[in-house]
Amino acid sequence: MALLEVRDLEVGYGGIAAVRGIGFEVAQGELVALIGANGAGKTTTLKALAGMLVASGGSVHFDGKSITRTPSHQLIRQGVALVPEGRGVFTRLTVEENLAMGAYIRDDRAGVRTDLERMFGLFPRLKERRAQVAGTLSGGEQQMLAIGRALMSRPRLLLLDEPSMGLAPLMVQKIFEVIQGVSKEGVTILLVEQNARLALEVASRGYVMESGEISLADSSAALLASPQVRQAYLGE
């Protein structure tokens, strides 16, 4: 059984359906991409998985247990962490306080300290700016902080919503290296991206979302080769 199982998920905003009965799964240790155009419903899907939106139909199972109606502050205790679209760092908190918020659910102080140093090793830029308020960081640094913060909870499933958004190519490359590193360590990842090529290059499988439905599902290699994907999402 897959770590994350989504079946017939429906999510709407006040009666307007944004996600119309989608199903997909992510196995333990996998890195799976979810791609699609603007307004396809990717963010809505992730928000529903993370408990920020309540599904109007269908089910979500994590590690065999239903999390369909679990509120977000309990979900993270089960091991599901979301790096939200637009990063959502706490701009008035320091870098270190942001990371501490990531470890809010943890009681093992020693482990948290070790992980903090690990994050600083992963993102040396954050270490230099640890006492600075996060609002003064560049976009790329904020994205690093958002990812580091999510990792501080020691998630089993990491949901990433457009980590490349608005970043310079060099920074995007750095962020994707980190994502691959995290994946290699065994964290299961669901990666939402508009940058389809990049996402499919690091993921093993991918789903394509269109108007609230999943239109294609295949291995990354097959999707990268598919004329449909090439035309619509790779700009060829």
Next chain:
Amino acid sequence: MDIFLQQLINGLTLGSVYAIVALGYTMVYGIIQLINFAHGEVVMVGAMVALSVISALTGAQIGLPPVVIVLAGIACAIPACMAIGYGMERIAYRPLRKAPRLAPLITAIGISIILQHVALLVFSRNPLSFPQIMPNPVFEIAGAHISAVQIAIIGGSVVVMAGLTFLVYRTRLGIAMRATSENVQVAGLMGVNIDRVISSTFVIGAALAAIAGVMIGTYYGIAHYTMGAMLGLKAFSAAVLGGIGNLAGAMLGGVLLGVVEAMGAGYIGEFTDLCQAPWIAGLMTERCADGGNFVLFGSNYQDVFAFLVLIAVLIFRPSGLLGERVSDRA
């Protein structure tokens, strides 16, 4: 006697109390963008409860030292107010969290009225006086007087403000509160139970209100069921002056407002004495003779200053002294 120094001391005393009450307004606003207009009433309840306990213990004549009696009063007022703070959020505000902003605002006014009238029934319609159980020596510095009560109020408020600052900036709850005030949804993602943070904010604010109630009651020597209304409005003005939602702003705004008010009260009589204007004095020679005066506004106009300050802030600097521009907060 030096009027300036004297009014500065009086202003700092009053301002310390305003600051502590203003913190309650600003903390709640920072978390849920609600002006809890019933907060002043919590101060009143704190004063009433403390006064009742102190009176009862004094009347019982069981030989408790006065300091213990006063501390017992505070120790009862704090949990009583915390319970009210918790209750009003739980019962009145939480169900309205997604309602239009006007609904909780009107509710706040309703809670004020309820609390006032419950206090009227439970305590008294008439002002109750704080029994003078401790000597209140007055010290003289540079021609001005400062009483032991004033020293205790100013010193106590410094301790309270330092404690709150520690809580907000150094503890897990405090960091969660600041995270929640910036982004409720993301704080939830981090595992913060938002309901609990909001409750804690009300409860902490109410504890501060209880302390302020004991301070103001001891300072003026009386407590009355309507005392919270004006005090609450002034503390709210202080919070707006400092920048609502900003803790340091509430402290600064409170102290400044107290000083402005005291200075105003100290000098308004002089400035509005028509006999000081020669051309008027010439018209009213009889009245102005031999140091006579014709004061337009006496120090009983003291309450006006808080609201003049509020109006001035709203016109010239709506975000307050330390507040961020509203567009930055979005």
